[in-house]
Amino acid sequence: MKKDKQKIIDEVWTEDHVRSFLNFRPHDGSNEDFHILLKAYQSMRADDFALFLGMFTEQQRDVNAAGRDGRTVLAIVSEHRNGSAYADILKSAGAA
Template identity: 80%
Template structure:
């Protein structure tokens, strides 16, 4: 069977698309700032994530928010092989 859609690679994200992640809300009762930051990390390339983090911190959101397991997004990123640029962005924004 033929696929209906082709996978899109290297799609250019607009500022509005990146900003839209600030409106994400958790459905499981987890910390809102953690949820938003984690979704952005999971979805964005490093350059887009850097812009997002500046928007995120511009709203005085918490880059050190924790998930239900007590870990921060920085801790999660640190476990990933290709997470170094994301970790650097988070640290520059005050994540510890």
């Protein structure tokens, strides 16, 4: 069978697209701020994530929100081989 969608690489994100992540809601009862941050990290390039994080903190959301397992997005990102840029962005926004 042929794939019906092609993988898009290096898509240019508009500010509105980045901002749309602020509207994501968890479906599993997890912390909303944690869920939003994790989805943004998983979906965005570092530059887009930095833009998003500015919007996130403008709304006075919690960059240290934890998931159901008690880990923060910074803890998760810090375990990833290519996560250092994201970790630096999170730390500059007050994540500990």
